[in-house]
Amino acid sequence: MKTTELAIVGAGPAGVCAALEAASCGVKVTLIDREEQIGGQLVKQTHKFFGWHEKSAGTRGIVISGDLADQVKANPDICFMGSAEALGYFQDDGVLLLETPVGIQKLKPERLLIATGASEKMILFPGNDLPGVYGAGAVQTLMNVHGVRPGKSVLMIGSGNIGLIVSYQLAQAGVKVAAVVEALPNIGGYAVHASKIRRLGIPIYTRHSIKEAYGTACVEGAIIWQLDDNWQGIAGTEKQLDVDVICLATGLTPLCEFLWQAGAEMAYIPELGGFVPLYDENMETTVEGVYVAGDAACIEEASTAMAEGRLAGLAIAYSLGKVPADEFSRKRAESLKELDELRAGPTSGAIVKGLAVMKEQMRKRVSQ
Amino acid sequence: MESSDIRITQHPILDFPDRRKIKFYWEGKELEGYEGEPIASALHAAGIKVLHKSLKQGCPRGFFCAIGNCSSCLVVVDGVPNVRACTEKLRAGMRVEMQEGVGPVPASKE
Numbered sequence: 420m421k422t423t424e425l426a427i428v429g430a431g432p433a434g435v436c437a438a439l440e441a442a443s444c445g446v447k448v449t450l451i452d453r454e455e456q457i458g459g460q461l462v463k464q465t466h467k468f469f470g471w472h473e474k475s476a477g478t479r480g481i482v483i484s485g486d487l488a489d490q491v492k493a494n495p496d497i498c499f500m501g502s503a504e505a506l507g508y509f510q511d512d513g514v515l516l517l518e519t520p521v522g523i524q525k526l527k528p529e530r531l532l533i534a535t536g537a538s539e540k541m542i543l544f545p546g547n548d549l550p551g552v553y554g555a556g557a558v559q560t561l562m563n564v565h566g567v568r569p570g571k572s573v574l575m576i577g578s579g580n581i582g583l584i585v586s587y588q589l590a591q592a593g594v595k596v597a598a599v600v601e602a603l604p605n606i607g608g609y610a611v612h613a614s615k616i617r618r619l620g621i622p623i624y625t626r627h628s629i630k631e632a633y634g635t636a637c638v639e640g641a642i643i644w645q646l647d648d649n650w651q652g653i654a655g656t657e658k659q660l661d662v663d664v665i666c667l668a669t670g671l672t673p674l675c676e677f678l679w680q681a682g683a684e685m686a687y688i689p690e691l692g693g694f695v696p697l698y699d700e701n702m703e704t705t706v707e708g709v710y711v712a713g714d715a716a717c718i719e720e721a722s723t724a725m726a727e728g729r730l731a732g733l734a735i736a737y738s739l740g741k742v743p744a745d746e747f748s749r750k751r752a753e754s755l756k757e758l759d760e761l762r763a764g765p766t767s768g769a770i771v772k773g774l775a776v777m778k779e780q781m782r783k784r785v786s787q
Numbered sequence: 788m789e790s791s792d793i794r795i796t797q798h799p800i801l802d803f804p805d806r807r808k809i810k811f812y813w814e815g816k817e818l819e820g821y822e823g824e825p826i827a828s829a830l831h832a833a834g835i836k837v838l839h840k841s842l843k844q845g846c847p848r849g850f851f852c853a854i855g856n857c858s859s860c861l862v863v864v865d866g867v868p869n870v871r872a873c874t875e876k877l878r879a880g881m882r883v884e885m886q887e888g889v890g891p892v893p894a895s896k897e
Contacts, residue, residue: 453855453874460854465800479800538856550836550849557853557873565828566795566803592795636847637836674856 423449423498425735426515426528428505428677431459432721433713433728434534435487440732442496444741449526450497451517453504457491458484459536460556461721463563465591466584468722480721481563508681510706530708530735533678534728537671537692537714542576545631551638555585555668562592570664574641575599578623582668583612589666590619597660600627600643602650609766630657632665641665671718678715681706686780690773692718697781700755701734702727705784710735719770723761730754793832809879820877827853827860827872830883838862838872842888861886867893 425441427434430452438448456462464480491497506516506523508531515526539554541547551570553561555577558569573594575586578601586596599616604626606613613623630642630652645656672693679685683696683704696704696711703710712731713724733754737747762771795803806821813835820829827838827850838860839848850860855874864870865882868890872883 481801539852548841548846548848550838550847552851553849554852557851560853560873561828561831562795563801565824566798566801567828567832568793568795569831591799593797637849 427532429534433724436725436728437732440729444736448497455501457488463559532710540670572662573664574662577668578606580608583608599623690769702731811881840887
């Protein structure tokens with residue numbers, strides 16, 4: 420059976436940054452992704468990242484993913500396995516099962532990092548199963564990676580950053596955005612993104628939601644309506660929209676089936692995106708030697724996922740005896756400070772609260 | 788939407804270089820797509836959105852996540868059921884069928 424010091428499942432921003440950090444400390448890394456290419460969902464992010472982090476601010480996601488891929492390929496200590504889907508982790512034997520183009524393979528890593536990202540949340544409304552109802556990420560993949568327009572006219576559900584950014588990208592691709600609806604009384608995303616789409620004449624209806632999607636085999640239209648203070652639709656406020664696409668940008672939830680299966684203790688912390696694995700300040704889960712980083716740990720932005728990846732990579736290298744204790748504590752403090760800075764903004768309040776819940780649950784667990 | 792409108796040719800940020808056009812079959816009908824793109828993207832560009840019929844009620848299903856997470860887009864490819872149309876790459880001559888429920892039992896390999 421093949422062995423490796425560190426296996427990482429998911430070559431998105433978290434997984435790649437963990438691989439680079441661990442490899443820079445001398446760890447032999449096997450980086451696994453079901454896609455051929457490196458970068459995860461960065462490969463469809465055509466917008467410029469911003470924030471105060473000098474490493475990615477002002478750069479388009481597609482450029483960041485290209486840069487990360489070049490660094491991985493140039494690193495002799497990282498073996499990238501593309502088109503390889505991780506099927507499961509068997510805790511008793513410490514074996515990872517992979518489906519690769521040449522068949523099923525077993526891999527026995529000394530440490531395992533799960534950086535599998537997130538999946539989109541579905542919301543309830545009549546007709547939500549019709550073809551034409553797509554996740555916002557799916558719309559981005561279709562148009563930004565494969566060059567296919569999702570349809571003629573789109574209703575966007577959700578005005579968080581993803582909803583606003585994807586609306587703008589739809590307009591860039593020549594697709595009409597009929598409206599953006601937001602159930603909350605205020606726009607969820609940054610004002611700069613909202614202003615950009617408003618300048619294009621795209622209406623944003625706050626305190627509105629979708630009442631239903633209709634169509635026989637596919638979406639042929641949608642009805643939106645205003646919500647009252649109890650989140651109930653107000654009869655008489657309906658608007659009918661001729662759309663063939665309904666795009667859901669209603670949040671993400673960690674994709675962590677792997678960690679359930681590996682036996683990690685999970686907790687429901689809505690602020691972090693739903694069920695998440697419990698993990699400590701080194702990103703280690705309750706299964707010894709199994710770590711987590713990025714959206715699989717907590718739904719945040721790519722820049723945070725990258726910082727978490729670096730922290731996990733460093734902690735793993737230390738646990739393997741590759742980093743002296745003093746260097747580890749210095750670099751770890753820097754990494755935690757970076758994460759604190761990334762979470763200092765007003766939109767990170769819920770995350771900070773959720774992470775406090777996580778810390779408390781871990782503390783209780785240790786004291787038991 | 789005409790297929791000439793659905794493929795993006797001009798984009799302010801992205802380039803979509805010419806790829807090799809190939810023929811494949813959807814429900815026995817010959818269609819064109821680009822080699823290596825996902826089956827779902829070629830079908831979408833050809834105006835086909837219903838890829839699957841649900842198990843219990845036979846409701847139409849299309850892709851939802853487009854990255855292989857959700858299994859909403861399962862199709863039958865060359866007789867093999869449960870292939871994710873959103874991630875499986877298009878090859879020349881591929882025979883793709885709409886999957887009903889769990890799909891047919893694949894023929895055993897001799």
